[in-house]
Amino acid sequence: MNTLTDSLWRDNLKVVYLYDIGSAKALSKFMVPGWITLVAVVSGSIRFSESLCGAEISAGDIYAVPGRAEVDSFSGVLRIWLVSCTAEFAVSSRIVRFGAGYMEIFARQESPVLAVNGKELRHVILLLRLLKKKIGSRHAVFKDEMVLLYFNMIVYEYIDLRYKYGKNKAILHYRNDKIVMDFISLVQQNSSRHHDVKFYAECLFVSSGHLGKAVKAVLGISAKRFIEMAVLSEAYLLLADTQLSVSELAEHLNFDSPAAFSGFFKKNTRLSPTQYRLSLKF
Incomplete structure (x- = not known):
């Protein structure tokens, strides 16, 4: 499996582009239990399973992975972008000032699969690339501020897409x-x-x-x-x-x-x- 990843920020924030993945077990290593995770699928499909329900995502989908979900299987030539972080990183990224709606999308035990159009997917991937580049920069001025900025831009882009594509999807309120x-x-x-x-x-x-x-x-x-x-x-x-x-x-x-x-x-x-x-x- 080939991965593009960085050593900096690895304790709390991870941005990776995954391709040529050999097995569901190998993919699962990047889905850290308890972390907040967003996945954008470029090609292929992934099936998740968990105690209450499962989900399948494929090319063009963006998905906030529930904390208890596990990778069951995948098919096709899988290429995905993944951004994930600890809850502490999300909190320290100023979410409390932005309101409960920011965190609510990740607290759900069930999340809708968002089938976005090509332009929207490319825009999210561009933000992921910028975040990854900034994390990997060793001498960037205002690096911390820029990492938080790009991270929050990705989350807000997801929230906007969530309202656009997920507003009519049934969400269980536990x-x-x-x-x-x-x-x-x-x-x-x-x-x-x-x-x-x-x-x-x-x-x-x-x-x-x-x-x-x-x-x-x-x-x-x-x-x-x-x-x-x-x-x-x-x-x-x-x-x-x-x-x-x-x-x-x-x-x-x-x-x-x-x-x-x-x-x-x-x-x-x-x-x-x-x-x-x-x-x-x-």
């Missing part, structure tokens, strides 16, 4: 999905003031344990971690505003002290807030 979507919306609105899982559980009229299990099952990360990543995402944006001191930022994000905020930020980024702010100038 109870855990509904709880998690409401949780994401609440985090979007309240993460700057409320950092505890208990607050969100009470708003949703469920126990903290039940909420934690639902979020883990649907998103693959804990509810606490999702909240932390949402707070971190907000902190990134606030640190870019040089009008706010670190003390003011800590107060805005409802930390007990600037030291508590600095400790939280450094634990997650290995940089102090001041170091991160200085890095933005280079």
Whole structure:
């Protein structure tokens, strides 16, 4: 099997072009369980199976692979583009600021197969190529920002196609999905003031344990971690505003002290807030 891939960003984000694939087992290695995955099929077809339903995608299709789906078989000369990432990467890519709709497309336990036209498929593949090129660039200025930009462009392009081609397709709304979507919306609105899982559980009229299990099952990360990543995402944006001191930022994000905020930020980024702010100038 021939693959085009890059070593950079491999821990959290993967963009690959796959062709000359020898077996379903070999293909399955690129479908990491629990990761958020989009597949664009250039030629051939793939059959997925999972506990609730299966799906078959072929040339011209774009598909958000459910977390529990497995590759059952494929046929023809298979050539596909695949982009996948961890839930933490998606959260840190500012999804909380963009709303629950961004994450909802990946939280479903069933996803429609989108049969797009040739122009639309080429446009998505162009974005995938640009993302892959930017990931592989070793000395690009604003590399992090460009990777996030292209990644989000791909997701929004998918959302647009989802509304165009998938709006009349029946989608099963599972109870855990509904709880998690409401949780994401609440985090979007309240993460700057409320950092505890208990607050969100009470708003949703469920126990903290039940909420934690639902979020883990649907998103693959804990509810606490999702909240932390949402707070971190907000902190990134606030640190870019040089009008706010670190003390003011800590107060805005409802930390007990600037030291508590600095400790939280450094634990997650290995940089102090001041170091991160200085890095933005280079």
